[in-house]
Amino acid sequence: MMAVVTHLEAVQAAQRTIAGKIERTPARKISGADLDPRLEGLELVFKCEMFQKTGSFKIRGVLNKLASLSAEEKARGVVAMSSGNHAQAVAYGARLEGVPAVVVMPTYAVQYKIDATRALGAEVVLCDAQELLATYARTVDERQATAVHPFDDPLVFSGAGTLGLEMLEDAPDLDAVVVCTGGGGLLSGVATAVKNLKPDARVVGVEPEGACAIRKSLDAGSMVTLDLLDTIADGLAPPFTGENVFARVRQYVDDVVLVSDDEIREAVRLVVERLRLVVEPSGGAALAAVLAGRVGVARGQTVAVTLSGGNVTAERLKQML
Amino acid sequence: MMAVVTHLEAVQAAQRTIAGKIERTPARKISGADLDPRLEGLELVFKCEMFQKTGSFKIRGVLNKLASLSAEEKARGVVAMSSGNHAQAVAYGARLEGVPAVVVMPTYAVQYKIDATRALGAEVVLCDAQELLATYARTVDERQATAVHPFDDPLVFSGAGTLGLEMLEDAPDLDAVVVCTGGGGLLSGVATAVKNLKPDARVVGVEPEGACAIRKSLDAGSMVTLDLLDTIADGLAPPFTGENVFARVRQYVDDVVLVSDDEIREAVRLVVERLRLVVEPSGGAALAAVLAGRVGVARGQTVAVTLSGGNVTAERLKQML
Numbered sequence: 094m095m096a097v098v099t100h101l102e103a104v105q106a107a108q109r110t111i112a113g114k115i116e117r118t119p120a121r122k123i124s125g126a127d128l129d130p131r132l133e134g135l136e137l138v139f140k141c142e143m144f145q146k147t148g149s150f151k152i153r154g155v156l157n158k159l160a161s162l163s164a165e166e167k168a169r170g171v172v173a174m175s176s177g178n179h180a181q182a183v184a185y186g187a188r189l190e191g192v193p194a195v196v197v198m199p200t201y202a203v204q205y206k207i208d209a210t211r212a213l214g215a216e217v218v219l220c221d222a223q224e225l226l227a228t229y230a231r232t233v234d235e236r237q238a239t240a241v242h243p244f245d246d247p248l249v250f251s252g253a254g255t256l257g258l259e260m261l262e263d264a265p266d267l268d269a270v271v272v273c274t275g276g277g278g279l280l281s282g283v284a285t286a287v288k289n290l291k292p293d294a295r296v297v298g299v300e301p302e303g304a305c306a307i308r309k310s311l312d313a314g315s316m317v318t319l320d321l322l323d324t325i326a327d328g329l330a331p332p333f334t335g336e337n338v339f340a341r342v343r344q345y346v347d348d349v350v351l352v353s354d355d356e357i358r359e360a361v362r363l364v365v366e367r368l369r370l371v372v373e374p375s376g377g378a379a380l381a382a383v384l385a386g387r388v389g390v391a392r393g394q395t396v397a398v399t400l401s402g403g404n405v406t407a408e409r410l411k412q413m414l
Numbered sequence: 415m416m417a418v419v420t421h422l423e424a425v426q427a428a429q430r431t432i433a434g435k436i437e438r439t440p441a442r443k444i445s446g447a448d449l450d451p452r453l454e455g456l457e458l459v460f461k462c463e464m465f466q467k468t469g470s471f472k473i474r475g476v477l478n479k480l481a482s483l484s485a486e487e488k489a490r491g492v493v494a495m496s497s498g499n500h501a502q503a504v505a506y507g508a509r510l511e512g513v514p515a516v517v518v519m520p521t522y523a524v525q526y527k528i529d530a531t532r533a534l535g536a537e538v539v540l541c542d543a544q545e546l547l548a549t550y551a552r553t554v555d556e557r558q559a560t561a562v563h564p565f566d567d568p569l570v571f572s573g574a575g576t577l578g579l580e581m582l583e584d585a586p587d588l589d590a591v592v593v594c595t596g597g598g599g600l601l602s603g604v605a606t607a608v609k610n611l612k613p614d615a616r617v618v619g620v621e622p623e624g625a626c627a628i629r630k631s632l633d634a635g636s637m638v639t640l641d642l643l644d645t646i647a648d649g650l651a652p653p654f655t656g657e658n659v660f661a662r663v664r665q666y667v668d669d670v671v672l673v674s675d676d677e678i679r680e681a682v683r684l685v686v687e688r689l690r691l692v693v694e695p696s697g698g699a700a701l702a703a704v705l706a707g708r709v710g711v712a713r714g715q716t717v718a719v720t721l722s723g724g725n726v727t728a729e730r731l732k733q734m735l
Contacts, residue, residue: 365731366727369469371690371691
């Protein structure tokens with residue numbers, strides 16, 4: 094029988110589970126004025142998750158989920174659905190744990206991410222965006238495999254939340270945490286960690302204008318599914334959030350704000366020129382919101398910002414510079 | 415009276431002198447196969463000097479030199495000559511130490527680096543490349559200031575050599591060190607540190623084909639001045655080496671090899687895509703030589719590689735991607 098654990102304990106347990114299998118990624122601290130005049134007076138702490146295994150934070154949740162499987166479940170394998178970073182994380186994690194993996198990917202996924210997923214040994218099933226959920230459900234059923242949800246599984250988002258624990262280790266005096274947000278796994282995990290350990294810290298999620306399922310769900314008071322997705326941040330573009338994630342967001346997150354594609358591009362350029370780091374568009378969204386003055390922080394504050402992934406080809410990066 | 419110090423002791427003293435004023439930059443370790451098939455079997459350790467103060471290793475030598483000045487010398491100020499990274503380092507270091515600084519820069523210098531030097535508070539004197547040395551000498555004379563040579567001063571290249579000490583701290587078992595090379599300050603300093611502490615480690619310098627004063631000087635048996643410079647690696651393009659540096663190179667360096675501009679561009683792209691780091695062209699030269707198989711290392715070896723600087727605009731980087 095499993096002991097009852099608190100939300101925070103689940104994240105702390107995940108940290109112990111995945112330690113040694115993930116990179117303990119560094120933080121880069123910089124005065125806002127050295128980055129952009131609009132940031133003067135802020136101290137920024139960037140979480141460099143582009144250096145994580147498979148190039149994004151996703152491996153944290155995946156490894157936490159895989160560790161929970163029985164030997165029998167491992168033998169039957171796992172199935173995941175993703176446009177990219179979660180796909181690579183599942184492929185890498187499954188190979189590490191000796192678990193067969195099938196990844197259902199939409200045909201609009203970035204080719205580089207499809208190739209990388211296959212190169213890591215996973216079977217990739219491509220289908221139209223409209224058939225994504227049905228194909229996923231059918232594949233789980235056919236293979237009698239375990240579904241590894243990209244975000245709406247407590248084991249997955251508690252794993253993602255370990256990033257929040259590390260941010261607090263690196264900047265114990267932080268006043269705010271700004272998190273780029275797609276389905277909401279990273280946001281809900283990080284918010285769970287931060288709000289339980291430092292309740293007065295502000296936690297803000299950032300979605301692209303063209304893929305803002307959580308903002309719209311918050312406004313509607315219940316979960317909304319988007320008909321149209323339109324953003325360069327392919328990693329932040331699921332058309333829906335999830336029940337568990339949405340509950341966590343409502344419990345712990347102070348605000349969810351939006352950024353345009355142009356604002357994301359500008360943030361990516363700034364990260365390249367000033368931080369000398371490479372982020373994918375999704376990874377630049379949180380900084381874009383800080384630059385736009387949308388996160389509700391004030392001079393003198395320390396703001397931790399996620400750079401959540403760096404899976405971008407030279408060709409795609411070039412288009413943003 | 416100054417005690418006689420060995421070459422190595424001078425580098426070790428520099429490390430104590432500049433500690434706390436510079437960044438202790440991180441090393442990124444990666445298996446060669448994860449970077450490029452040509453690197454299979456090698457373990458690579460990249461020295462991330464793009465995160466150094468002013469964006470390149472140059473500040474190490476400058477701060478070591480400035481620390482040697484008397485109060486009177488500091489009051490009279492310093493003069494430097496540079497096409498870029500040394501200029502910024504002198505401007506930054508001088509401001510930190512409260513020393514007036516004049517920097518003589520050639521008109522062909524990258525505008526971004528000229529602007530950055532001025533923004534750091536130095537007076538910039540622009541002149542044609544042909545008049546560089548004369549203008550420099552005249553300015554030193556007129557101002558009764560101390561010259562801070564970009565490389566051929568033992569205090570400057572011993573300061574640069576602290577980077578070699580850090581590489582040995584990060585990878586005590588390294589088999590080879592590959593160093594991008596312009597005037598030769600970084601190469602001679604690093605070679606001094608590495609060869610004295612680990613004599614069996616191979617030390618290789620890398621110059622651009624279109625600006626290879628040291629390779630040509632080694633071939634000629636005496637120092638050669640180049641008439642023509644033609645390389646995208648503006649940071650590696652002094653037309654000459656120096657007496658002190660050249661003696662160190664002959665004493666400590668195993669080989670100096672050349673890379674083409676195309677090879678440098680390819681290395682920069684690989685650093686962006688696989689390491690998720692930004693280097694300027696000069697900073698990519700060392701990796702370019704390893705990729706080209708020119709540094710004389712074998713499978714199973716650990717190779718430390720300098721990523722010596724990241725001062726590149728988005729616009730210039732774009733041209734290389």
